[in-house]
Amino acid sequence: MSRLTLLALPLLALALPASAQEVGNSDSADVQVTGRVAPLCILGAPSPAAVDLGQMVSTSGARVGRIAVLPVQTVSLPRSFCNFAGSTLTVAATALTSSAGGTPPGGFARAVNYTAAGSGWASSPTTVSTEALDDGSAATASGTGATQPLPKLADIAVELSQFNVPGDALLLADRYDGIVTVTLGPAAVVQR
16 A cells, blocks of 8 residues: 555544434434412511510509400511512401300499401401400401512511400400411412
């Protein structure tokens, strides 16, 4: 083989891969990637988690044995959110009632009513007042606030105030318990 032929063979070998690429051409395909985010509402942890009103009656003076003037109590639910439009804040409150049941003697009561107002979510607070009877019956009330039109992240405050006893009666000695339930969720859909 001549020297010229030997030099031409490596050049031909270099040219073959380039020409093979041109003949094979490349191809591509699209792969769709999807995901979803579920509608979600989360309330921040209540702070404080429990409200202790302590001694609720006056122990001296003209109102001895009757409900004392109790200070407003505020519970914060920080960094609460809904990731969708059209949510509402609902507040349900149960009056503080005595664990002892039955009809109290005349002039006495087993219930302490109050107002619970949740603010910081919609354009106006969600307010509810309990109206328990002197025996502690009819203790629960509930209210739903205005609709929040946009997704929102906010600190919600629930204020407990206006503590009172049915008929301003004397309170029976006992432990009194109540509860406030705050719910953040979608606004109710009106059926037509």
